[in-house]
Amino acid sequence: MNVGQIALAFPKSAFVPVVLGFFGLGTGYLIYGPQELFRAPGRNASVDRASGIWGIWMPGFCQLLTGVYLFVGLTWFKVFDEKPLYMAALAFSAYGIHWFALGWNRYQQNDPRPNGGMSIAFTILSVLGAFVFFNVGSWPVGVLFVGLAGVYISEFFASVDLVAPATEGTTPLKASGERALGLFHTATGLWLMYLTVATTLTSRAISTYPAAELDTARRRPSSPSSVPTTSSPRTTPYTTGEWAWNHRKLGGGRRTPVCRRCRLPGAGRTQRRRE
Secondary structure (H helix, E strand, O other): OOHHHOOOOOOOOOOOOHHHHHHHHHHHHHHHHHHHHHOOOOOOHHHHHHHHHHHHHHHHHHHHHHHHHHHHHHHOOOOOOOOHHHHHHHHHHHHHHHHHHHHHHHHHOOOOOOHHHHHHHHHHHHHHHHHHHHHOOOHHHHHHHHHHHHHHHHHHHHHOOOOOOOOOOOOHHHHHHHHHHHHHHHHHHHHHHHHHHHHHHHOOOHHHOHHHHHHHHHOOOOOHHHOOOOOOOOOOOOOHHHHHHHOEOOOOOOEOOOOOOOOOOOOOOOOOOOO
């Protein structure tokens, strides 16, 4: 066999690296948000250099790394196969690259007015992300994209004064836009921290609904003997509480009827329960 014809097959992975992007962007938002909302600390050359460095590395590098990782996993190695992850890869890559520009401009104290045009493009991307994830039922990530849309709509008014577009410095409209930007940055940053914690604790892919996983975990059967301790296929009889847990649908939260010859979840083939 020709060496060039050898194809490597990698197993599917349930550990999608979105938590790195969540945490990086959330950290950046919690640095920028309070500064814009409460004017603390006040803007000066030293503060701008510090926040610019944070902007480049945390929301910039962390998101870009996550986006590239997802694209490679989806296209080259095919360790991920969930279609919503394509939208996640696009968003993390684009948001990460644009944070390199935002952080560098803040570091250099450059004119923020060109951010107005950027905010239009990223508002469209945010609306697209909200549509995709609400459509697949992953509402926590959909809420995140709604927050991102609010960020970029506010960014437009914080960057461009529609009354006097050529005016430099702060005007009342720009000041209101900056306050709204700080509010969305802070609120969305806190939501990103929730997504980081929820996704890490559930160790599932992005479209398996972190909030639904945590809610389901709180409702597991209280008896230790009725909780599955392994994900491998089994043929031993199920208790009443155990089959209720194993046959619970995460998406709709409904329980399907179970017959004596049902397909056990995650088994990969039909398993028959012993008498």
